Amino acid sequence: MNLSYFIAKRISFKRTGGFTGTIHRIAVASVAIGLAITTISFMILGGFQNEISNKVFSFTGHYQGLKFVSGNAFEEVPVSMNSDFFQNYKSLDFIRHVQVFAHKPGLLKGDEEVEGVLMKGVGPDFDSLSFKPSIIKGRFIQFSDSAASNEVVISKKIANKLLLDVGERVTMYYVQEPPRFRRLEIVGIYETFLENFDDKILIGDIQTIRNLSGWSDDQVGGFEIFVDNPKKIDTYSEGLYDFMDFDLRLVKVTDKYLEIFDWLQLLNNNVYVFLGLILFVAAFNMVSILFILIMERTQMIGILKAVGAQNRQIRRVFVWNGVRIIGRGMLLGNGIGLVFGWLQDQFRLIPLDPENYYMSFVPIDWNWSVFLMLNVVVLVVTTLVLFIPAMLISNIKPIKAIRFD
Secondary structure: OOHHHHHHHHOOOOOOOHHHHHHHHHHHHHHHHHHHHHHHHHHHHHHHHHHHHHHHHHHHOOEEEEEOOOOOOOOOOOEEOOOHHHHHHHHOOOEEEEEEEEEEEEEEEOOOOEEEEEEEEEOOOOOHHHHHHHEEEEOOOOOOOOOOOOEEEEEHHHHHHHOOOOOOEEEEEEOOOOOEEEEEEEEEEEOOOOHHHHOOEEEEEHHHHHHHHOOOOOEEOEEEEEEOOHHHHHHHHHHHHHHOOOOEEEEEHHHHOHHHHHHHHHHHHHHHHHHHHHHHHHHHHHHHHHHHHHHHOHHHHHHHHHOOOOHHHHHHHHHHHHHHHHHHHHHHHHHHHHHHHHHHHHHOOOEOOHHHHOOOEOOOOOOHHHHHHHHHHHHHHHHHHOHHHHHHHHHOOHHHHHHOO
16 A cells, blocks of 8 residues: 555544644635535526526527628518528538528507517528427417417517517507508517517518518518527538528627627626636645645654655655545535535525526526536646645755654
């Protein structure tokens, strides 16, 4: 058996009591608390970023293909579904789904109030499954093969402003020349907590917009493109751009809603700073605690030197002791962090104010590669700093150490 490891086991807190045992437990607790807090922080950060991103992507796709010719601020110039891109996009294996859309501005009239809104027209190819978590009441639109559906889904914010509810009928006046209107039936209410959508957008049948705009059945406002891995949006852009028709431009949703995604990216910096602080505190604690243990075991060091033990052998005793402390702390910290994450994920114990945080509960992201990275970083950094106090052993003289009290 390795002598250094054997001695380290003999002086561990399980075999000693009093001051030494207390010091060991403080060290384990400091590592455990630091790792648990950092793990929970990354869980919440990842969950927050995923929750916000998924809400945006479910509404808009990852890219949008639009005509190069610019329309007005609210409506698109029509593009044909017979375009080369739409007919052949399935040849690109990273594209998961493509759906059509168009927009039309108007005024929505309730019984007492009028609200300016933007109707987003979608078709039967709309990914309603991804959008389903945002629907808080009612259902999604049912499309007809023979005529335009008069069903719409409105946001909770619009519904509250106009005192509307599922099952009621409203009139929408469309901004065009000459002005036209449609009687619409509210079949669902959605809520994303994102002002870009909740403040102004209602979802209806794209055929209604075709009829109002005088478009043919193969014309749409644009294409919403979904890819298999949203984290590779920048990577896929070049290949997708080359695949587009000459008169179509490709818009990344992360650029279109830059303020949202830049803000999410800034959150990473906060967590990395927090991780640095936690590592500094954990490393400082380990150095301090190992200094204390070396001072307390000065007589033992002197005896080991007197019987012929080399400095590096004695250093390993304390390094092994520190590694055992770190290992126990990491095991406990992972347990605390993962249990908290599971409880929050299952029971949503901690609520949030959606007006400020865009969601009603603290979200959790189970990213095991991040958890592994955290454990490796904590283990490497805290183990390396153990050698700083261990170097003190070289300066300890056997005779003075044996007399040390």
